[in-house]
Amino acid sequence: MAGLRLYNTLTRSVDEFIPQDPQRAGMYCCGPTVYNYAHIGNLRTYVFEDTLRRTLRLNGYTPFHVMNITDVGHLESDADEGEDKMVKGARREGLDVWQLARKYETAWLADMALLNIERPEVICRATEHIDDMVALVERLLERGLAYVTSDAVYFDTGRFPRYADLARLDLHGLQAGAGGRVSQQGAKRHPNDFALWFMGRPRHIMQWDSPWGRGYPGWHIECSAMSMKYLGATIDIHCGGVDHIQVHHTNEIAQSEGATGQPFVRYWLHGQWLLIDSEKMSKSGENFLTLKTLCDRGYDPLAYRFFCFQAHYRSELRFTWEALDAAQQGLRRIYSMDPSDDPIKEPAERADARAEVLDSLNNDLNIPQMVGLLNRIGSPALWLEFDAVLGLDLAARLAQRDADVPQEIQNIVDQRNEARKRRDWSESDRLRDELTAMGYDVADTPRGTEIRKRVI
RNA sequence: GGCGCCGUACCCAAGUGGCUAAGGGAGAGGUCUGCAAAACCUUUAUUCAGCGGUUCGAUUCCGCUCGGCGCCUCCA
Numbered sequence: 001m002a003g004l005r006l007y008n009t010l011t012r013s014v015d016e017f018i019p020q021d022p023q024r025a026g027m028y029c030c031g032p033t034v035y036n037y038a039h040i041g042n043l044r045t046y047v048f049e050d051t052l053r054r055t056l057r058l059n060g061y062t063p064f065h066v067m068n069i070t071d072v073g074h075l076e077s078d079a080d081e082g083e084d085k086m087v088k089g090a091r092r093e094g095l096d097v098w099q100l101a102r103k104y105e106t107a108w109l110a111d112m113a114l115l116n117i118e119r120p121e122v123i124c125r126a127t128e129h130i131d132d133m134v135a136l137v138e139r140l141l142e143r144g145l146a147y148v149t150s151d152a153v154y155f156d157t158g159r160f161p162r163y164a165d166l167a168r169l170d171l172h173g174l175q176a177g178a179g180g181r182v183s184q185q186g187a188k189r190h191p192n193d194f195a196l197w198f199m200g201r202p203r204h205i206m207q208w209d210s211p212w213g214r215g216y217p218g219w220h221i222e223c224s225a226m227s228m229k230y231l232g233a234t235i236d237i238h239c240g241g242v243d244h245i246q247v248h249h250t251n252e253i254a255q256s257e258g259a260t261g262q263p264f265v266r267y268w269l270h271g272q273w274l275l276i277d278s279e280k281m282s283k284s285g286e287n288f289l290t291l292k293t294l295c296d297r298g299y300d301p302l303a304y305r306f307f308c309f310q311a312h313y314r315s316e317l318r319f320t321w322e323a324l325d326a327a328q329q330g331l332r333r334i335y336s337m338d339p340s341d342d343p344i345k346e347p348a349e350r351a352d353a354r355a356e357v358l359d360s361l362n363n364d365l366n367i368p369q370m371v372g373l374l375n376r377i378g379s380p381a382l383w384l385e386f387d388a389v390l391g392l393d394l395a396a397r398l399a400q401r402d403a404d405v406p407q408e409i410q411n412i413v414d415q416r417n418e419a420r421k422r423r424d425w426s427e428s429d430r431l432r433d434e435l436t437a438m439g440y441d442v443a444d445t446p447r448g449t450e451i452r453k454r455v456i
Numbered sequence: 457g458g459c460g461c462c463g464u465a466c467c468c469a470a471g472u473g474g475c476u477a478a479g480g481g482a483g484a485g486g487u488c489u490g491c492a493a494a495a496c497c498u499u500u501a502u503u504c505a506g507c508g509g510u511u512c513g514a515u516u517c518c519g520c521u522c523g524g525c526g527c528c529u530c531c532a
Contacts, residue, residue: 033530033531311468318468320467326480326482333495336495369470443488443494
């Protein structure tokens with residue numbers, strides 16, 4: 001049977017996944033920049049990465065998952081212009097930059113937990129790895145791949161021939177065009193060169209000593225330094241949003257491979273945008289929805305997780321409230337399943353169905369197709385088994401739903417049944433409303449009145 | 457200027473060179489009920505933006521047109 005296949009941005013094809021170590025799969029995922037709340041578009045990517053790590057486990061690998069927290073502020077360009085978002089955020093909230101970073105890191109971890117996203121084995125803060133970054137920059141200088149100027153240490157892209165590979169950049173086209181990338185800024189020698197370490201920028205609050213003067217690291221270097229520290233020179237899988245392909249990941253490869261001489265990443269996976277009003281949801285824009293906003297509107301966080309499963313991770317997903325309603329309603333139906341009533345009874349039939357579901361998952365994480373199959377097959381046993389990947393908390397919710405009804409609730413049910421015997425419908429309806437308000441659904445069936453805790 | 461993506465029913469969407477174009481939601485009808493809710497059953501695209509081409513055959517491959525979007529600057 002075919003194993004796990006993943007779309008690799010490097011090869012632009014779906015490739016069989018073979019980790020370096022047959023037991024263990026290392027993955028590095030670009031984490032949040034903690035100057036504001038994560039929005040649900042950011043969270044979509046973390047849900048994708050979580051399903052990936054769960055899929056690895058289902059296929060028999062032990063995931064070792066590293067995620068960074070970008071808590072160093074970064075200016076909007078290589079030149080000393082624009083504003084540091086951390087500084088801006090800190091001023092907005094009357095906090096210092098360190099407090100700001102911790103506040104949003106904590107909020108982000110809470111969102112991750114609400115979405116049933118498993119905690120990565122390592123969550124590392126950029127500010128706690130400055131020494132590693134400095135050491136890496138020194139190594140690049142020793143190897144002649146970087147140069148020091150008056151304003152920064154730059155990576156010399158001209159010395160790294162494979163620079164354009166991941167993004168399949170047309171370097172000449174970039175130079176001929178009018179985009180921001182071509183502009184010659186600061187003291188760098190070539191427009192494509194990028195900063196590894198900035199110096200002499202008094203407006204930047206977070207500063208550290210370095211061999212080149214007091215300053216702070218370039219944005220890309222943290223991922224190279226930390227992934228190397230926790231996962232070694234070569235990583236099995238590196239994930240991030242599609243926006244990172246052209247600059248961030250391109251630069252990470254240059255730095256990492258320049259320093260180690262080893263391939264940096266074997267499989268590059270990139271998650272697509274969440275769209276709102278047909279545009280990408282962005283942190284700076286107006287179309288910014290947080291998980292808290294969804295919860296405040298009465299949605300279960302797992303309904304958002306389930307919503308993410310509507311589309312493939314490499315497709316744009318259009319967010320609408322109607323679509324979120326559809327997801328929550330669909331999840332509610334799943335939570336109403338009866339595990340004692342399974343249409344699949346024969347072991348052979350179950351094995352076939354299971355193989356079909358697993359194949360859709362292993363085909364580059366085609367979770368929408370997998371969910372469709374699970375719906376069509378309608379086997380609670382399969383739903384429960386594959387919830388190891390879906391993470392919808394099925395077993396727990398079913399247990400919660402079927403838990404014994406507390407005495408005080410049972411008393412109301414009894415009262416209502418007596419009212420019904422008296423054909424006192426208004427009293428009966430009043431008691432039903434009371435039960436509903438307490439989170440219980442009442443159903444009058446031919447077998448009598450049934451009462452169940454509502455779990456979504 | 458360069459690179460790239462998308463356009464499938466009312467909504468969110470999966471998918472394939474040729475079997476009935478998944479699934480969910482909404483809508484409609486029904487079962488159940490005192491009435492409900494939930495659940496369950498039935499139903500909803502002769503058609504995959506448009507026009508050409510390749511092919512015995514295309515929604516799926518190629519080209520063009522129209523429409524929407526992204527990256528190249530911080531960005532999931």
